[in-house]
Amino acid sequence: MTATLVITLLLSVLVGVSLGLLGGGGSILTVPILAYVAGLEAKEAIAASLFVVGVTSAVSVVSHARNGRVRWRTGLIFGAAGMAGAFVGGLLGGFIPGTVLMIAFALMMLATAAAMVRGRRGQAAAPATHELPVLKVVLEGLVVGLVTGIVGAGGGFLVVPALVLLGGLSMSVAVGTSLLVIAMKSFAGLAGYLTTVQLDWPLVLGVTAAAVAGSFVGARLAGVIPEQVLRKGFGVFVLVMAVLVLVQELSVPLWAVGALVGLVGVAAVVCWLAVRSCPLRRTRTAVAVA
Template sequence: MITLVLAASVLIGVSLGILGGGGSILTVPILIYLAGQDSKEAIATSLFVVGVTSLVGLIPHARAHRVRWRTGLIFGSVSMIGAYGGGRLAEYIPGTVLLVAFALMMLATAVAMLRKGAGRKKAGHKAPHAEMPVKLVVTEGLIVGAVTGLVGSGGGFLVVPALALLGGLPMSIAVGTSLLVIAMKSFSGLAGHLSGVQIDWGLALTVTAAAVVGSLIGSRFAGRIPQNTLRKAFGWFVVVMGVFVLGQQLPTAVWTSPAAWIGAALAAAVAASWTLAGRHRTRDDAAATPETTRELSTRS
């Protein structure tokens, strides 16, 4: 069993290194179903594993200049405040409602990632070393932190799209910067859990060591994967995890209902048509660019 735990732990690190997310949502099930921990101990342990793994995985991204330090530090600091407020609010909302809402938000985020082309805006990406405006970073940090506090996980799944889609950062830089934010939030959350939970430090360190190896492997691949491919991989990974969370939370009667399958098929059709429409617009814009250039040069 320990071999299976270690193999799965490597995948945690690979996910964080390549995608900048997926750590907590993978670590908790591994610790519960493979290592036999209870839910509270698994959550606390996962915060330690993900925090250390993200911090180590941050190093190769930083060396490759794929981290926006000011953006990450401000985002992480503000998201801690939002996470605290979200955690307090979560006491008054049923857990199933929170997780279902989180899963739906993950699916919406995935559609946006698959459609918008690595978070590109019409004006293009920011300069490679430009930082995001402070007001935008603070606003996004508060919102992402509040949602993370509400559902108790999902840091990277929210941070990466916020940096890429709303902030206009290239995916590789959004991934590197998200590791800084995740590390900050994980250690902050761990500090809150340690007062009431005992951690099996032997298991925690073993899982962390395997995850660190995976993160170093993943971060090396992250810089070599094309931006469009990285974005699609992240988007589809979020789709899979969102469907998994929904499957765990919704009752069996919902999934066996014909209406649910018809609704899912319609939603998939709409998402597919939306994505294809975005691709056609991108191709049309690309095709028009050379013509526009020739026309301008002719006029001049």
């Protein structure tokens, strides 16, 4: 067993922990691991990640269901619509250049990170107790599924915000429900990719086994960590991964990234301290009231 394979498998455990704990983030980790550590081509890494995340999510959802953290009706409808979108996206993704796919992947991560860190402005954090309207669930599922299939993300970093920010579900229920949706969409997207891509199945199965092992750890932690911490931590995690992918794909010097991060940090502090209408301050106030 080579050092590269060992590192790949160890990092794959984090994929499972992320899925079990956050209901997403699996592909955000899996795609870079397979592309930059295991050395797979972008399209192969994307297709393989769909299998890894699909299997891991299917296993993880059992633990969440036992603890009542799965909204079955919402998940099945969202997942069915997402499967249709993911299959079409998988077909399209096979004909798009790998670099374009990875950049699109990172841009979607940035948008999601901003939504999760910001939260629902001016709304209480109390979870909704009703099922989402069917039409709304179907439309969201189709759009998220299409993106899932094209960029190879299992969809947790899109499904969880959709269920939390738009559907009003609590973070813990959104996490459990998203795993059901991810499993359904991932296999549909994989089917689309397999029409044009061949996989290294021994490697894929090894990574999957490691991820499944990590998912049990993540599922045990879910529900223990406060919801606000989970949501904001998820957003920061996605933001960091997005920056790393963009740096790799665009060959941006690390000093430039550091300078940009520093400027953003200074701007945030100035906004917080000197601007009464600062969005950061309003977001904090809304959360505190809730």
